[in-house]
Amino acid sequence: MAKSLSGAGLRGQVAGKTALSTVGKSGSGLTYRGYDVKDLANHCEFEEVAYLILKGKLPNKGELAEYKAKLKSMRDLPAALKEVLERIPKDAHPMDVIRTGCSMLGNLEMENDFSEQEAVTDRMLACFPSIICYWYRFSHDGVRIDTTTDDDSIGAHFLHMLHGEKPRELHEQVMHVSLILYAEHEFNASTFTARVCASTLSDMHSCITGAIGTLRGPLHGGANEAAMEMIEGFTSADDAEEKMMGMLERKEKIMGFGHAIYRESDPRNEIIKGWSEKLSKDVGDEVLYPVSVRCEAVMWREKKLFCNADFFHASAYNFMGIPTKLFTPIFVMSRLTGWAAHVMEQRADNRIIRPSAEYTGEELRSVTPIDQRD
Ligand SMILES: CC(C)(COP(=O)(O)OP(=O)(O)OC[C@H]1O[C@@H](n2cnc3c(N)ncnc32)[C@H](O)[C@@H]1OP(=O)(O)O)[C@@H](O)C(=O)NCCC(=O)NCCS
Numbered sequence: 343m344a345k346s347l348s349g350a351g352l353r354g355q356v357a358g359k360t361a362l363s364t365v366g367k368s369g370s371g372l373t374y375r376g377y378d379v380k381d382l383a384n385h386c387e388f389e390e391v392a393y394l395i396l397k398g399k400l401p402n403k404g405e406l407a408e409y410k411a412k413l414k415s416m417r418d419l420p421a422a423l424k425e426v427l428e429r430i431p432k433d434a435h436p437m438d439v440i441r442t443g444c445s446m447l448g449n450l451e452m453e454n455d456f457s458e459q460e461a462v463t464d465r466m467l468a469c470f471p472s473i474i475c476y477w478y479r480f481s482h483d484g485v486r487i488d489t490t491t492d493d494d495s496i497g498a499h500f501l502h503m504l505h506g507e508k509p510r511e512l513h514e515q516v517m518h519v520s521l522i523l524y525a526e527h528e529f530n531a532s533t534f535t536a537r538v539c540a541s542t543l544s545d546m547h548s549c550i551t552g553a554i555g556t557l558r559g560p561l562h563g564g565a566n567e568a569a570m571e572m573i574e575g576f577t578s579a580d581d582a583e584e585k586m587m588g589m590l591e592r593k594e595k596i597m598g599f600g601h602a603i604y605r606e607s608d609p610r611n612e613i614i615k616g617w618s619e620k621l622s623k624d625v626g627d628e629v630l631y632p633v634s635v636r637c638e639a640v641m642w643r644e645k646k647l648f649c650n651a652d653f654f655h656a657s658a659y660n661f662m663g664i665p666t667k668l669f670t671p672i673f674v675m676s677r678l679t680g681w682a683a684h685v686m687e688q689r690a691d692n693r694i695i696r697p698s699a700e701y702t703g704e705e706l707r708s709v710t711p712i713d714q715r716d
Contacts, residue, residue: 558670
């Protein structure tokens with residue numbers, strides 16, 4: 343007989359095996375293939391970490407150069423995809439745009455069999471920033487941008503297309519760190535979606551499209567946007583404290599705080615907080631960073647709740663001039679690596695994921711003929 347659930351949300355249940363990451367266990371609390379995320383964020387570029395997650399080892403210089411050159415050559419979009427993007431309205435949510443973009447790509451460049459899984463993943467990694475920015479710049483500025491920049495990294499390519507000029511080194515560096523921090527996180531909701539889809543032997547684009555839809559929600563990836571909307575409504579640290587106390591009294595959820603697995607801190611927070619502070623000084627900000635720091639202090643003091651990866655990402659992205667509604671799609675550009683690696687891992691040792699449910703409905707009954715029903 344199936345065991346009854348001890349709690350909602352499958353919390354604490356082991357739902358499968360992975361060699362990709364650990365959350366809340368060794369090192370600082372998050373490891374990718376045995377490396378501490380802090381170590382990776384301090385010493386690597388995002389492309390090195392993507393290579394590690396997808397191929398199982400850190401690349402040497404030659405392998406990294408080859409990988410980056412390959413990704414660079416795959417940035418352009420097919421004309422049919424550009425046509426679709428041009429038809430999506432300006433007020434669409436960019437997460438819906440990237441979901442559609444991914445799905446459309448699957449129609450145009452389908453994964454014919456699993457031997458193509460690495461190639462289709464590389465293609466998505468290379469062109470997701472192009473999809474987001476092509477739509478954004480066309481719908482908001484009326485321009486058809488060139489999606490084949492010669493920038494060295496995925497993060498720089500994204501910022502270049504978004505702002506129409508090569509990004510500063512500081513911003514490229516922050517993008518590397520941000521994309522590393524978001525790259526992989528064990529059996530979170532979107533990754534689990536991707537694995538469930540993979541377990542039916544579906545194609546890579548379907549797995550990733552489903553994961554994007556799951557990431558979209560404010561309890562998951564959408565939290566960085568919700569955090570931004572909150573902090574930009576505060577005029578000072580004191581104003582933030584007063585308003586947050588009211589929110590807590592009304593038992594409102596504060597986005598960017600708390601975590602399903604971490605209990606005392608999210609290791610990603612310390613890293614992105616440091617970069618947010620650096621960017622704050624760089625732009626001469628006197629509001630957003632002090633407001634964010636006060637929010638963190640109030641939440642810890644009142645609720646023992648800590649900032650997760652999303653909270654200081656909000657101010658960091660804002661300081662780099664990234665529009666709030668593009669925050670979650672950046673998460674997609676990065677987490678794609680984790681999702682695809684999980685799909686490959688699932689495929690390598692697959693059994694269809696099909697749990698059971700604890701039935702809470704009516705006892706067995708028979709159908710009353712329609713003319714005798716109330
Ligand atoms: C991440 C999240 C979904 C985890 O949910 P969870 O595992 O159910 O959370 P917990 O079991 O730790 O919650 C314990 C208590 O703290 C409260 N809590 C958790 N996060 C909270 C938050 N951000 N604001 C206010 N209260 C919060 C819960 O409501 C719960 O209270 P209750 O016992 O009175 O119901 C949740 O913390 C949340 O909604 N955070 C905001 C969204 C967010 O930032 N998501 C990004 C995650 S990386």
